[in-house]
Amino acid sequence: MILHKGRFESFVNRKPLTMTIGNFDGLHIGHRALINKLKYEDSDSAVLTFYPHPMKVLREMSQHQVVTSIEQKIELIEQCGVNHLFLADFDRKTASITKEEFIGILKSLNVIRLVLGVDFRFGQHAKGHIQDLMDEFEVVIVNDIKHLETRVSTTYIKDLIYSGELDKAERLLGRTYSIRGEVIHGDKVGRTLGMPTANLDVDSYVLPPNGVYFVGVIVKGQTYTGALNIGYNPTINYSVKKRVEVYILDFDQTIYGETVEIFFKKYLRAEKQYKSKDELMTQLRKDIEDVKILSSI
Numbered sequence: 001m002i003l004h005k006g007r008f009e010s011f012v013n014r015k016p017l018t019m020t021i022g023n024f025d026g027l028h029i030g031h032r033a034l035i036n037k038l039k040y041e042d043s044d045s046a047v048l049t050f051y052p053h054p055m056k057v058l059r060e061m062s063q064h065q066v067v068t069s070i071e072q073k074i075e076l077i078e079q080c081g082v083n084h085l086f087l088a089d090f091d092r093k094t095a096s097i098t099k100e101e102f103i104g105i106l107k108s109l110n111v112i113r114l115v116l117g118v119d120f121r122f123g124q125h126a127k128g129h130i131q132d133l134m135d136e137f138e139v140v141i142v143n144d145i146k147h148l149e150t151r152v153s154t155t156y157i158k159d160l161i162y163s164g165e166l167d168k169a170e171r172l173l174g175r176t177y178s179i180r181g182e183v184i185h186g187d188k189v190g191r192t193l194g195m196p197t198a199n200l201d202v203d204s205y206v207l208p209p210n211g212v213y214f215v216g217v218i219v220k221g222q223t224y225t226g227a228l229n230i231g232y233n234p235t236i237n238y239s240v241k242k243r244v245e246v247y248i249l250d251f252d253q254t255i256y257g258e259t260v261e262i263f264f265k266k267y268l269r270a271e272k273q274y275k276s277k278d279e280l281m282t283q284l285r286k287d288i289e290d291v292k293i294l295s296s297i
Ligand SMILES: Cc1cc2nc3c(=O)[nH]c(=O)nc-3n(C[C@H](O)[C@H](O)[C@H](O)COP(=O)(O)O)c2cc1C
Pocket: 186, 187, 188, 189, 190, 191, 197, 199, 212, 227, 228, 229, 232, 233, 234, 235, 236, 237, 245, 246, 247, 270, 271, 272, 273, 274, 280, 284, 287
C-alpha cells in the first residue's frame, strides 16, 4: 500500500482510482463493506481519510475518543489490500474546502469511481451530496450494513464499548476490540505487592467500564495473557486520574516506553475497595487464576 500523507489539495497521483472516503474510525463491518467494493480492473483501489478526526478540530474536542489510533487504522486498511491510502491533514483550512473545490481535487487525483455509503456528505458545512458527485464520477452506493435493524456505525460501537457490551462491539468490528498504549511509570506499588503491573497511556481511546478484564497482550510481537484493571486503585495508592494497568502472566521484562496492544476478551469483575492490602492481594491472586483458566479454554 502506498501511504500519501499531507495536505488534501497537494496530493499527486497518476493512475486512475476507485476511491472511498470517510473517517473509518474502527474499520467496522460497514466500512469493510465499502472497502471490499473497491477492486476494479481499470483502476487502483484507494481510501481517503482525514487526520486528526474532523470532530476533534471542528468541535474543538481535545478529548475526542477513538476506537482505532491512526497507526491501527493504517494497518487495518493495509490488511484489506487497498493500493493507496490518502491521509489528509485536517484543520480549519481543510474544513473550508467547498464542495466544488473538493470535486476538483478528486478529479486532479484521477479518481474515476467513488464507493460511498448512502449518507455520504462532503465539503464545507457538509454541503456536498452524492448527487453532486454523480455528474463527475461513476458512483457505487453501498446500502447500510445493519445489525438487528440498527445501522452499524462508529458512534454505535463507541456506545457499546462505553456500556461494556464488548461481545456485541466485537461482532460489529469484525475483530476483538483492542487498544494500544505506551507503558508509563506508575507509582511502583504493584511490585512491592509482588505483582508488578504495566501502567498504560491510553487516553485517546474509548474505554469500557471500570473493572477487571481478561485480556490478551502483545509486547514486542509476542502474545501473552493478562489481567487488566481500569479504575482508581481505591484500596491502596488511590489515583484521582483513571488508570489502566495490566499484570502480564509469565513475564518479567522492563518495558517502560514500549507500546503494547491490549485485546479485551472478557469482563471479570468490578473494581472494589478492599478493607486491607491482604484482602486485595487474595482477590488479585484469584483474578490471575481466573485468567489462567480462561486462557486455557
Ligand atoms: C488485575 C488487577 C486488578 C485490580 N483490582 C483492584 C481492585 O479491585 N481494587 C483496587 O483498589 N485496586 C485494584 N487493582 C490496582 C492495584 O491496587 C494496583 O495495581 C496497585 O495499586 C499498584 O499501583 P502502581 O501501578 O501505581 O504501582 C488491580 C490491579 C490489577 C492489575
